[in-house]
Amino acid sequence: VVMTQSPLSLPVTLGQPASISCRSSQSLVHGDGNSYLNWYQQRPGQSPRRLIYKVSNRDSGVPDRFSGSGSGTDFTLKISRVEAEDVGVYYCMQGTHGPFTFGQGTKLEIK
Amino acid sequence: EVQLVESGGGLVQPGGSLRLSCAASGFSFRSYWMSWVRQAPGKGLEWVANIKEDGSEKYHVESVKGRFTISRDNAKNSLYLEMNSLRAEDTAVYYCAREDRGFEYWGQGTLVTVSS
Numbered sequence: 001v002v003m004t005q006s007p008l009s010l011p012v013t014l015g016q017p018a019s020i021s022c023r024s025s026q027s028l029v030h031g032d033g034n035s036y037l038n039w040y041q042q043r044p045g046q047s048p049r050r051l052i053y054k055v056s057n058r059d060s061g062v063p064d065r066f067s068g069s070g071s072g073t074d075f076t077l078k079i080s081r082v083e084a085e086d087v088g089v090y091y092c093m094q095g096t097h098g099p100f101t102f103g104q105g106t107k108l109e110i111k
Numbered sequence: 112e113v114q115l116v117e118s119g120g121g122l123v124q125p126g127g128s129l130r131l132s133c134a135a136s137g138f139s140f141r142s143y144w145m146s147w148v149r150q151a152p153g154k155g156l157e158w159v160a161n162i163k164e165d166g167s168e169k170y171h172v173e174s175v176k177g178r179f180t181i182s183r184d185n186a187k188n189s190l191y192l193e194m195n196s197l198r199a200e201d202t203a204v205y206y207c208a209r210e211d212r213g214f215e216y217w218g219q220g221t222l223v224t225v226s227s
Contacts, residue, residue: 030212034212036212036213038212038213038214040156040214042156047206047217047218047219047220048148048156048206048214048217049217050213050214050215053211053213053215054213059215089155091155091156093156093158093213093214095210095211095212095213096212098170099158099170099172099173100146100158100161100212101158102155102156102157102158103155104155105155105156
């Protein structure tokens with residue numbers, strides 16, 4: 001399954017919203033009814049950190065300014081108000097079909 | 112607290128071998144699928160392999176099939192990646208991760224450099 005993110009570069013003004021799109025080459029609905037679409041943040045020099053699982057569920061400790069939505073093959077990560085600590089690369093990843101696959105990454109920077 | 116600590120990376124010549132280890136703590140290791148994920152310098156993330164809770168099922172990405180083997184020792188709370196016939200394109204930071212059809216917990220990674 002090919003995961004395609006857009007944009008690949010995202011300059012954002014502090015306090016403004018940001019949105020990243022992720023499209024899969026086939027439906028991510030699993031036989032158990034769940035869609036295993038995950039979002040990760042990777043800050044410079046750090047290991048990835050998961051933000052969202054199963055499309056819209058925030059992991060523990062993730063600020064509520066991060067939200068995920070979508071279904072089928074189209075998914076979106078939204079940041080309601082970008083803060084300085086949000087700088088990094090964001091990846092979507094599907095865990096429905098083997099092998100698991102990641103998007104190319106979206107680099108978020110502050111304008 | 113969940114902790115995953117990788118080790119075993121280093122510089123190896125093309126065609127050489129290396130064995131990576133991941134020590135897990137803070138959770139019931141034997142109850143989770145585990146994965147290896149890698150990241151080439153300046154590049155994105157690539158899932159490499161995973162293994163079922165009891166080791167009875169293993170899957171590897173096509174590019175490493177026949178060269179890499181994932182394994183685990185539940186008595187030692189440890190995950191391994193045996194890497195043979197290494198190529199320059201295998202150069203990457205290798206992360207172990209606890210799997211739930213996603214990766215909630217990651218290690219800090221270990222760097223593997225394949226170069227002559």
